[in-house]
Structure formats: C-alpha cells, structure tokens
Amino acid sequence: GFFVWPLRSPGTRHSPCQVLHLCQAASNRVITFQYFNFLKRMYVTQYNKDLSQRAKPKSDPLVSPLHELQQLDQERKVIHKIGPIPAVHQAWPETSRRNELREGKSAAETEGSGTAARAEAKEDRQWKEMKLHLEELPGILARLSKIKLTALVVSTASAGFAMAPVPFHLPCFLLASLGTGLASCAANSINQFFEVPFDSNMNRTKNRPLVRGQLSPLLAVCFAASCGIPGIALLTLGVNPLTGALGAFNIFLYTCCYTPLKRMSIANTWVGAVVGAIPPVMGWTAATGTLDAGALLLGGILYSWQFPHFNALSWGLREDYSRGGYCMMSVTHPGLCRRVALRHCLALIGLSTVAPVLDITTWTFPIISLPINLYISYLGFRFYRDADRSSSRKLFFCSLWHLPMLLLVMFTCKKSVLEKEDKGDLLGESHGRAMEIRLP
Amino acid sequence: PPAHSHNDWIGPPDKHSNLRPVIFYVSPEESPLERRLREARQEAQACNQSFWARHNRAFHQEKEEFIYSRLKAKGLEMRDETGQKVTLNAEEMADFYKDFLRKNFRKHMQYNRDWYKRNFTITFLMGQVALARALRWLRWKKKNVEH
Numbered sequence: 001g002f003f004v005w006p007l008r009s010p011g012t013r014h015s016p017c018q019v020l021h022l023c024q025a026a027s028n029r030v031i032t033f034q035y036f037n038f039l040k041r042m043y044v045t046q047y048n049k050d051l052s053q054r055a056k057p058k059s060d061p062l063v064s065p066l067h068e069l070q071q072l073d074q075e076r077k078v079i080h081k082i083g084p085i086p087a088v089h090q091a092w093p094e095t096s097r098r099n100e101l102r103e104g105k106s107a108a109e110t111e112g113s114g115t116a117a118r119a120e121a122k123e124d125r126q127w128k129e130m131k132l133h134l135e136e137l138p139g140i141l142a143r144l145s146k147i148k149l150t151a152l153v154v155s156t157a158s159a160g161f162a163m164a165p166v167p168f169h170l171p172c173f174l175l176a177s178l179g180t181g182l183a184s185c186a187a188n189s190i191n192q193f194f195e196v197p198f199d200s201n202m203n204r205t206k207n208r209p210l211v212r213g214q215l216s217p218l219l220a221v222c223f224a225a226s227c228g229i230p231g232i233a234l235l236t237l238g239v240n241p242l243t244g245a246l247g248a249f250n251i252f253l254y255t256c257c258y259t260p261l262k263r264m265s266i267a268n269t270w271v272g273a274v275v276g277a278i279p280p281v282m283g284w285t286a287a288t289g290t291l292d293a294g295a296l297l298l299g300g301i302l303y304s305w306q307f308p309h310f311n312a313l314s315w316g317l318r319e320d321y322s323r324g325g326y327c328m329m330s331v332t333h334p335g336l337c338r339r340v341a342l343r344h345c346l347a348l349i350g351l352s353t354v355a356p357v358l359d360i361t362t363w364t365f366p367i368i369s370l371p372i373n374l375y376i377s378y379l380g381f382r383f384y385r386d387a388d389r390s391s392s393r394k395l396f397f398c399s400l401w402h403l404p405m406l407l408l409v410m411f412t413c414k415k416s417v418l419e420k421e422d423k424g425d426l427l428g429e430s431h432g433r434a435m436e437i438r439l440p
Numbered sequence: 441p442p443a444h445s446h447n448d449w450i451g452p453p454d455k456h457s458n459l460r461p462v463i464f465y466v467s468p469e470e471s472p473l474e475r476r477l478r479e480a481r482q483e484a485q486a487c488n489q490s491f492w493a494r495h496n497r498a499f500h501q502e503k504e505e506f507i508y509s510r511l512k513a514k515g516l517e518m519r520d521e522t523g524q525k526v527t528l529n530a531e532e533m534a535d536f537y538k539d540f541l542r543k544n545f546r547k548h549m550q551y552n553r554d555w556y557k558r559n560f561t562i563t564f565l566m567g568q569v570a571l572a573r574a575l576r577w578l579r580w581k582k583k584n585v586e587h
Contacts, residue, residue, distance in 0.1 A: 126452040129445060130462070193563075197488050197555060201458045201496070213450035213460060217559065218566035263552050318530065322537035323499045325548035331537050389530060 130213050140209045144192055144220060145185035145227070153184045153279050159407040160283025160298050163360060163414060169287070175238040176286035180279055182231025183247040189224035190255040193217055198263075202320040235286075243286045250278045266329045269340075273306035294360045301351050301406070307344035308380050309399040311337045315383075315392035338384040341395065345380035348406075349373045355410065365413035369406055376402050457492035461485070473572060477565040484558045491551055499540065506536040 157180040161173050192199065192210050196217075199205035209215055228251060236244025254275045261268035277299040284295035314321065314330040315337070321328045329337035352373055353366045379398050383391040449463045462485060464478050507528055 123452060127449050128451075130448040130450050194556070194559070196559075197459060197492065200453065200460070201492060206453070206458065211460070213448075213462065216566060217563045218570060221563055260552070260556075263548060318534060318537050322541045323496065325541065325544060325551075327541065327545075331534075331541050334534055334538075387531065 128213065130216075132215055132219070136214070140214050141223060144189050144209045144215070144223065146188040146192075147185075150181055150184040150188065153276075154181045155404075156276075156302060156407070157279040157283035157286075159411065160280030160295070161287045162283075162411055163280075163294065163298060164284045164287035165294065165360070165415070166287050172239060172286060175234055176243060176283060179231045179235035179239060179243070179247060180282055182227045182234065183251055184279075186224040186228030186231060187251045187254040189220050189227070190251075191259050193220045193224070194255070194259050198324050198326070201324050202317070204317065204320065235282075239286045240289050242289065242291065243282050246278055246282045246285060250275060250282075253278075262326050262328075264327060266327050266332055266336075268327065269307070269310060269329060272310065273303045276306045277303035293358050297351060297354060297358055297360065301348065302403075304344040304347040304351060305399065305403050305406075308341045308376060308383075308395055309403075311341040312383060312392045312396035312399065315387075316389055334387065338387055342377070342380040342384040345373075345377040349377065352406070352410075356415075359415055361410055361413040362415055365410055368413065369409050372402055372405055372409075454489065454493070456496055457489050458496065459485075459488055459492055461489070471569075471572065473565070474569050477562065477569050480558070480562050480565060484562060487554070487558070495544070495547075502540060503533075503536060506533075 154177050158173070158177055161176055162168070192208055195205075196210050199208050200211045205211070210217065210220055232244050232248050232251075235247045253271065258268055258271045258275055261271055280298040280302050281291070281295045284298060285291055288295075311330065314328050318328075318331050321331050329340065349366075349370070352369045355361045355365050356363045376395070376398050379391070379395040383395045385391075446465055446467070448465050451461045451463070453460050462481070464482060466478065467474065470478070510528055510532060
C-alpha cells in the first residue's frame with residue numbers, strides 16, 4: 001500500500017537550493033527526497049503492516065535531510081520506486097521540471113496498484129487522532145454514562161417516590177431524581193472504565209467510548225467523580241441521609257462488587273438484581289424518610305423483574321460471554337438460568353398480590369396486573385421448556401414493556417393517603433374528597 | 441499518523457485481539473513522569489494484545505475442533521451439499537462454551553488481577569502527569585504576567 005503525505009514546507013525552513021538525491025541500493029530501494037521551495041513535499045512510501053510501537057519520527061525542520069534519511073532506514077520502510085532517476089547533479093532550476101515529470105510518473109504508478117492502495121487508504125482513514133473533540137463530548141459522555149439505562153433507573157426511582165404514601169412534594173422529587181441520575185451516571189462510567197478490554201471483545205459493547213479511544217480513562221474517572229460526588233451530596237443534604245447512603249451503597253455495589261464478580265462467579269446476577277432493586281427503594285425513602293415495608297416490596301418487584309430480563313438477554317450472548325471469560329448462569333448452569341427466570345416471573349404475581357395487603361395499592365392492582373404478569377410467566381415457562389433463542393428473545397422484549405406497564409398500573413391503583421386517614425368517615429364523602437386531592 | 445500530530449493515534453480493532461492499537465506520541469520534551477506513563481501504556485497494550493490474540497485464537501481453534509468432533513460423532517461432514525460450512529446450533533455449542541469457560545477460569549483470574557492493577561497505575565500516572573502539566577502552565581502564566 002501507499003501512503004501519500006503532502007507536507008507543506010514553509011519556504012523559510014529549508015535552504016532553497018537543496019535537492020537531495022539518493023543512493024541506489026542493490027535491492028531496488030530508491031528513496032527520493034525533493035525539497036521544493038514552493039511546491040509541496042511528497043513522500044511516497046510503503047508501510048509494513050507493523051503496528052508495534054515505535055517512536056514517531058520527529059518532524060523537526062532543523063533536522064538535516066540526511067539524518068531523516070537514516071531514521072527512515074532504521075524504521076524499515078520500504079520505499080516505492082518513484083521512477084528512473086538519473087544521476088542528479090543538476091542545479092535547481094533544471095530539476096524542477098524533472099521533478100514534475102517524476103511526480104507524474106509516481107502518480108501513474110500509484111494508479112496501477114490502485115485497489116491495494118485503496119484498501120490500505122481505507123484502513124488508514126480508520127486511524128483516529130486521540131484528541132478530545134468538544135463538540136462530540138455530550139454524545140460521548142451520554143454513551144459513557146449509559147444514558148438510556150440511567151433514564152430507566154431514574155424512572156424506577158420516580159416510581160418509588162410516587163408510590164410512597166405521602167403528599168407529593170415536587171422539589172424533593174426533582175432533587176431525588178437528579179441525585180439518582182447522577183449516581184447512576186457515575187456508576188456506569190466506572191463500570192466502563194474497568195471493562196475496556198472485555199468490552200472490546202464483545203459485540204454488544206465494542207463501540208463504547210473508552211474502547212474506541214474517544215476519551216481517556218482519566219477523563220472517565222473524573223467524569224464519574226464529578227457526577228457521583230455531587231449526586232450523593234445532593235441526595236444526602238438535599239433529600240435525606242438515608243437516601244444518600246443508599247445511593248452511595250448502590251454505586252459501591254455496582255462498581256466494586258457486581259463488576260468484578262461478573263468474571264468470578266455466577267452470584268453476580270443476584271448482586272446485580274439488588275443493584276436494580278435499590279433505586280425504587282431510594283425513591284420511597286426520599287419521599288418518606290423511612291425504610292418501610294412498602295419500599296421493600298417495590299424493591300422486591302424490581303429484584304424479581306431483573307431475572308427474567310437478564311437471563312433472557314444472556315441466553316443469546318453465550319458465545320461472547322464464554323470467550324470473554326464472564327461467569328454467567330446461561331453459560332455454566334443453563335438449567336438454573338431458566339428455572340430462576342421462571343421462578344421470578346411467578347414471584348412477580350405473588351408480590352403484586354402482597355401490595356394491597358401492605359396498603360400500598362387497592363385490591364384492583366393484583367387483578368389488573370394479572371394479565372401482564374401471567375403473560376410474562378407464560379413466556380418464562382416457554383423459555384424454561386424450549387430453551388432456545390426465540391423464546392429467550394420473546395421473554396426479553398416482553399420484560400422491556402412489562403415493567404413500565406406494571407409500575408404504571410401500580411400507580412393508578414395507588415391507595416390515596418387521605419383514603420387511609422378517613423377510614424372512619426362515611427365512605428362516599430371520604431372517597432369523593434380523596435378523589436379530588438389525588439395525585440394527577 | 442501524520443508527522444505534525446502531537447497526539448496519540450488509535451486504529452481499527454486488531455483482527456485477533458479485537459483491541460485497538462495505539463501509536464503513542466513521543467514529545468521531544470517528555471518528562472521522566474510522562475515517559476513512565478507512556479511506557480506503562482505501551483506495556484499494558486502489548487500484554488493485552490498478546491493475551492487476547494492468543495486467547496481468541498485458542499477459542500476459535502477449539503471451537504472448530506469441537507464442531508468437527510461433534511459432526512464426526514453424528515456422521516456428518518464439515519461442509520454440506522452446497523459447500524457451506526455446517527454449524528451446530530446454540531444448544532449443542534452450549535457444552536463447548538461451558539467447558540471453555542471452566543478451562544480458562546484460572547487464566548482469566550490472573551489476567552483480571554493484572555489488568556486492574558495496570559489500569560489503576562496508568563490512570564493514576566495520567567492524573568499525576570495532568571497535575572504536573574497544569575502546574576507548569578500556571579508557573580509559565582505567572583512568569584508571563586510578571587514580565
């Protein structure tokens with residue numbers, strides 16, 4: 001392949017009357033350097049596909065041409081023959097025309113091996129400078145913090161807040177959501193920071209920012225710190241210490257327990273389920289300030305949901321997990337994987353039934369949610385029985401809409417605060433009043 | 441990478457290791473700290489490259505052998521009538537994946553420890569270098585302001 005580098009050399013850098021010709025090696029290696037005062041300096045070189053690290057040649061204009069020649073020699077570049085070069089001893093004015101001729105010849109020769117050059121040129125275009133482009137930064141940081149996952153986490157936390165049996169307090173809600181979002185960004189960034197070589201090897205994750213070199217690890221850590229510290233501080237000071245502690249604990253659990261455990265034992269899935277269960281608990285504690293049964297129930301629902309969701313997803317990634325060295329149930333204990341997924345689908349039905357018992361929702365909730373819970377359980381059963389790619393995909397995609405829908409139904413069936421207080425009053429009156437002040 | 445660039449350059453993923461090679465820029469005024477950082481990064485890159493290239497090659501080789509042995513047991517050929525390579529479905533491959541993961545567990549543990557150590561060291565050095573550069577820039581600024 002060829003590398004054609006036009007380099008503009010400012011006129012003042014080189015002595016104008018310098019035309020260097022080169023010794024002709026026996027092995028047909030001809031190196032030609034042409035210094036032009038006004039024309040561009042062109043190198044036509046052929047690179048080895050040698051990607052080992054070597055010091056870059058310094059483009060120091062004060063380096064003598066001969067020294068540069070020696071450097072190139074040392075770097076084992078095979079230089080393509082540009083054309084027959086007669087012994088050049090002429091003065092400057094005469095050679096300029098010949099140089100143009102030479103350029104033409106080299107162009108023709110370049111055309112000849114066009115396809116090889118194009119392939120190599122295409123590969124060369126894939127080399128990117130490792131410089132931070134500020135205009136790309138928002139996109140890069142969004143991908144670093146897994147913004148979509150963060151949005152899901154924040155929405156589960158909001159659901160927890162909304163389900164808490166206290167009057168709705170908007171500022172608190174916003175602070176809790178913001179704090180949770182920042183904590184999630186921090187945790188995700190650290191996760192990506194830890195997993196660069198593994199992410200490179202898996203199809204699902206090979207386009208992440210750190211893998212592609214779009215930002216440095218240092219920047220990723222700084223971003224994580226600048227999200228995590230304000231986020232936890234916001235939760236601790238702006239909401240309440242319990243929520244802040246839960247947030248900090250969750251970050252720790254995700255980055256220092258789940259991420260390393262992924263490569264050590266299948267227990268990582270259970271730890272990961274706890275990580276997913278904590279945000280709604282945080283939302284609840286943000287609203288009420290206490291960790292009561294309702295919070296744990298909501299956490300339990302999210303905990304159980306993680307299993308059909310993740311186990312189904314991991315079923316299709318077994319090859320990548322195996323090669324990447326990840327210890328996942330789907331690879332090591334496939335039977336357990338499917339059993340656990342089914343078990344937790346059924347647990348969701350159970351948990352939905354417990355909700356009215358704890359006075360979180362009315363009894364309409366288990367009834368309305370029964371169809372979707374039964375459907376996901378059915379898909380879980382199909383996955384358990386068939387254990388194939390199509391059933392796993394169906395279960396996974398179902399889990400994606402099942403959760404939002406379940407939370408929505410739960411919210412609409414929420415037992416109003418006042419309803420509980422006015423249990424002694426006439427039913428109709430209290431019901432009417434409760435309906436008025438119900439949350440929109 | 442072009443000769444005038446002062447940055448590192450990162451390339452397309454390697455065929456064997458799936459890691460992207462980096463060509464590091466050596467500044468003419470490189471401080472000892474910066475040199476340590478660059479060397480640490482180069483060493484990490486070399487280690488990662490050799491580990492993953494070897495590991496992936498072993499994976500593909502063992503996978504081929506597994507497919508071959510399974511097909512042989514079933515009495516089939518490697519290629520069917522149309523000349524396409526015969527593949528086993530995911531369920532049959534599952535045994536291979538489980539086995540491969542188990543066999544390489546210790547290797548992965550060792551690599552994990554190694555990688556985490558290197559990653560922390562490199563990032564810490566990056567932090568030190570950034571701090572040193574910032575201090576240098578501040579001192580230069582102060583000097584300019586004074587004059």
